[in-house]
Amino acid sequence: MSADKMGRFVWHDLFTSDTRVSKSFYEGVAGWQFATEHATEFAWGGGENDFILALTGDEAGAGFVEYSHGQSFGWVPYVEVADVDSAAVLAQDLQGTVEKPPFEVPGVGRNCLLRDPMGALLGICLSRHTFPAPTKQFGAERYVTRSKDFPTDFYHELFDWNILPADSPGADSQRIIRSGEEIALHTTTETQPDSLAVWAPGMRVKQLSGALNKVRTLQGLIVNPDRSDPNESSCAMARDPNDAILFLIACH
Numbered sequence: 001m002s003a004d005k006m007g008r009f010v011w012h013d014l015f016t017s018d019t020r021v022s023k024s025f026y027e028g029v030a031g032w033q034f035a036t037e038h039a040t041e042f043a044w045g046g047g048e049n050d051f052i053l054a055l056t057g058d059e060a061g062a063g064f065v066e067y068s069h070g071q072s073f074g075w076v077p078y079v080e081v082a083d084v085d086s087a088a089v090l091a092q093d094l095q096g097t098v099e100k101p102p103f104e105v106p107g108v109g110r111n112c113l114l115r116d117p118m119g120a121l122l123g124i125c126l127s128r129h130t131f132p133a134p135t136k137q138f139g140a141e142r143y144v145t146r147s148k149d150f151p152t153d154f155y156h157e158l159f160d161w162n163i164l165p166a167d168s169p170g171a172d173s174q175r176i177i178r179s180g181e182e183i184a185l186h187t188t189t190e191t192q193p194d195s196l197a198v199w200a201p202g203m204r205v206k207q208l209s210g211a212l213n214k215v216r217t218l219q220g221l222i223v224n225p226d227r228s229d230p231n232e233s234s235c236a237m238a239r240d241p242n243d244a245i246l247f248l249i250a251c252h
Contacts, residue, residue: 005080007159007178009141010133011125012062012201015073016242019052019066021219025240028214029248030203032056032137034064054137061134062201074244076113077141077199078123079159080133084110087124087158091116094154117151118197124158139202139249141184143176144237146192150174159183189237191223200237200245208234208250215240215248 016022026032035053052064081087084102091114100113109128115121155161161183164175176184205211212222215238223237235249
């Protein structure tokens with residue numbers, strides 16, 4: 001674990017019912033390449049299994065997990081913490097819940113899955129490797145809700161995050177920062193169900209219009225364009241073929 005990753009998103013897992021379809025979609029939309037690693041102690045189900053790494057050049061910031069046991073989680077982002085076990089206890093004290101108790105990922109680190117007080121799923125982790133937080137594949141994460149509610153105390157106590165007021169009364173995004181650095185955005189949209197809050201990755205693409213065309217041809221869905229983020233030239237909200245939410249961000 002390195003200090004520059006503390007409180008930042010450092011990894012993403014995609015839980016998918018069909019890794020073949022997911023690989024085709026993200027290769028076409030985001031230009032990702034893939035490598036398969038064989039895990040002797042697979043974290044999501046035990047025993048031996050293959051784990052698919054999603055890469056942009058030499059950067060690996062995501063993995064695909066074929067998961068058909070009950071609920072499909074979609075995308076799950078992970079935030080770096082100093083102590084996973086203590087953070088899990090604190091999350092419960094702050095009205096969150098533990099979805100999967102702290103567990104070891106051999107050669108990677110210690111992880112845990114949480115739900116915040118509004119039901120959004122995210123992971124916390126303590127890395128035991130030297131890879132930096134991914135910046136080629138991912139931009140700012142999005143916290144997506146229908147209302148403007150955000151569990152401010154939960155994220156401030158866990159990660160020292162703060163949410164800033166919207167730039168204007170009609171704006172649908174608010175910046176989430178840590179020590180002056182933008183970590184994520186809270187985005188409100190009428191397309192989101194009332195009861196569901198979700199973390200969605202911001203994926204970098206070379207050209208937004210081309211990526212949107214690929215979403216359509218590869219069985220995804222364009223939810224709505226978003227021009228509210230002043231730090232990105234343009235982005236759009238979409239769903240992949242397994243209904244996982246994502247944001248496409250045009251590279252600068």
